[in-house]
Amino acid sequence: MIAVSTMTSLTTVIVVLLGFLHIGEGGNILIFSGYGEGSHFLTAALVGKELMHRGHNVTVIISNAYEHRVNETKYKDLNFEIFKHNVPPEEVRMRVERSTESIFKGTWFTDVISNLTTLTGEILDDCNGLFNDKALLQRLLQAKFDVAFVDPIWPCSLLVAEYAAKRHVSFMATTWMNNMARVNGNPSNTAFVPEMSTGFTNKMTFIQRVINSIMVMLQMWLHFSFIDGYTNIQHAHGICPDLQVSELYKRSQLLLVNVDFALEFSIPIMPHLIPVGGLSSGQANSLTQDLEEYVQSSGDAGIIVFSLGTYVTYMKEELIAVFANAFAKLPQKVIWQFRGTPPAILDKIPNIKTMEWLPQNDLLGHNKTRAFMYQGGNNGLYEALYHAVPVVVIPLIGDQPDVAARVMTRGMGLSLDIMTITTEKIVDTLNAVIHEKHYKETVKRMSAIFHDRPMRPVEKAAFWIEHVIKHGGEYMRSPIHDLTWYQYYLLDVVAFLLLVLVVVIVFIVYSCKFAFRCCKRVLVGKKAKTD
Ligand SMILES: *[C@@H]1O[C@H](CO)[C@@H](O)[C@H](O)[C@H]1NC(C)=O
Ligand SMILES: *[C@@H]1O[C@H](CO)[C@@H](O)[C@H](O)[C@H]1NC(C)=O
Ligand SMILES: *[C@@H]1O[C@H](CO)[C@@H](O)[C@H](O)[C@H]1NC(C)=O
Ligand SMILES: *[C@@H]1O[C@H](CO)[C@@H](O)[C@H](O)[C@H]1NC(C)=O
DSSP states (O other): OHHHHHHHHHHHHHHHHHHHHHHHHOOEEEEEOSSSOHHHHHHHHHHHHHHHHTTOEEEEEEEGGGGGGGGOGGGTTSEEEEEOOSSOHHHHHHHHHHHHHHHHHTOHHHHHHHTHHHHHHHHHHHHHHHHTOHHHHHHHHHHOEEEEEEOTTSHHHHHHHHHHEEEEEEEEOSSOOHHHHHHTTOOOOTTTSOOTTSOOOSSOOHHHHHHHHHHHHHHHHHHHHHHGGGHHHHHHTTSSTTSOGGGGGGGOSOEEESOOTTTSOOOOOOTTEEEOOOTTOOOOOOOOHHHHHHHHTTGGGOEEEEEBTBGGGGOOHHHHHHHHHHHHTSSSEEEEEOOSOOOHHHHTOTTEEEESSOOHHHHHTSTTEEEEEESOOHHHHHHHHHTTOOEEEOOOSTTHHHHHHHHHHHTSEEEOOGGGOOHHHHHHHHHHHHHSHHHHHHHHHHHHHHHOOSSOHHHHHHHHHHHHHHHOSGGGOOGGGGSOHHHHTTHHHHHHHHHHHHHHHHHHHHHHHHHHHHHHHHHHHHHHHHO
16 A cells, blocks of 8 residues: 555656656747637647647637637647737628638639638738737747747738747648648649649649649739738838748748648658648547437447538528438438527438537547548548548538548548539438448558558647757758749750750751752752863
8 A cells, every 4th residue: 555655656756757857848839820710720729739748838829709719628728829800809700601601602712702802901900910919929029939830821820930939830731732832842743733622633634734733823823912911011020021921931941731641642742741631530539428329329320420510500491401301311310510500300300410519530430430421621531531431522612622532532432512412412422432332441441551650640740840949940941942933844944955956956957058058069060060
């Protein structure tokens, strides 16, 4: 008894001591990845928690529209800094609702294009809000951050990183965003690397390569026109005055990418691009008792997990009925993420259970789960891969068509088009992924590859951030950063070689002409003599 308690207290002392030593060595890390909501924030916060467990001091910047994060127990050890928008928080939350509404109206793309200046102006104004808060800036400077971990999809995060931290590491939360990789100095050959939102694979037809190349130009144009607006903030705060805002991307020490080659297409990546795909996947926790009972009640048929994210609030009743009627025809039970009040039709169908929020990873990890039908977010994709669940993707926006392309190409499931969806199509597609054995076998094989890694994704992400604190990432700097676009595409070399070729051809032609004339003269001369 005494021995045991001595052992226990000894262990405690050692643990405390180790913890103390660990904290002594810990770095001071700043995270800025979105406003505090959505997959960009959630995945970065998971990395933050891992860094914290390793004894670092982690501070996360969020917006006052999502400040409730501060009191969530799962984030209790993180420090938060809250920035204020120039508009009321309700308006910021309304923007998300507005765009999800237009997704289901089918007008999302035209709305975004026609409102582009308004949308980019709003985001720029948020950045002004942040940089106008002198007290916040002062606190950030005083903290003397060793490194910042940012999602530069919002250029403001790069400015904050350069303002407040010695170095920064960037993060790509979506599936492969070729434009982001490109501005970070990755070779991104459009002959076989599909651009985001195209839904293409790495084997493209001629027409697809044409579209892919046009997308590159469009994205680069959007990128540069979008970013120019931040120059005022940059100069007002003396942030890297020698560089343009677009050149700040070149200062990222690393780019952590949320993909894994168990699933991602084979594409070239530079040493400073670190794949950490599957940050949100992990072992399933047990379900709450009533949910477990519901799942068990499905018997051998099992369950289908269905979620269209938060968008579902804006689904029209007719569309809801299409899904509900399909589920009514299936023997499986369906767990449906549904925000708001479900319409009456759902009460009439006994095998549907709606929930406002799903413990998605835990449900996917349950051995009664037969299929996962969802809108195609990157995190859900890797959770399904982790637990070897076949998927049906219903892509709506952003990188979701790309997720669908990966799922189909790799054979881990199927996809459905929301614009032409019918009850029959849903029934057939779900039956196919559940009953045709090759889907389950393929996803099991891919999952085994995904699990055969030396570290969990969050550990790998944390490891590389620590690496940058210790050594920096400059030794891996991409030479592409120092090339102009015509040098990168070797257009100057091609032009030079063409010129040489032309000179040689002209030389040969003139030499021949000259030789011919000489011969002629000699021949004519001879002829004259013999005459
Ligand atoms: C967090 O909790 C504290 C104390 O319970 C409270 O004073 C504060 O207003 C809460 N903050 C937010 C953003 O909810
Ligand atoms: C786009 O602008 C129009 C009119 O200016 C407005 O009615 C609509 O709500 C806007 N849509 C989005 C997604 O901002
Ligand atoms: C952690 O960072 C915060 C800045 O957000 C700072 O106020 C605090 O003193 C730091 N703590 C340690 C132990 O370094
Ligand atoms: C499913 O999991 C339960 C525990 O949650 C276990 O008792 C059961 O044996 C598992 N079934 C199969 C087929 O693996």
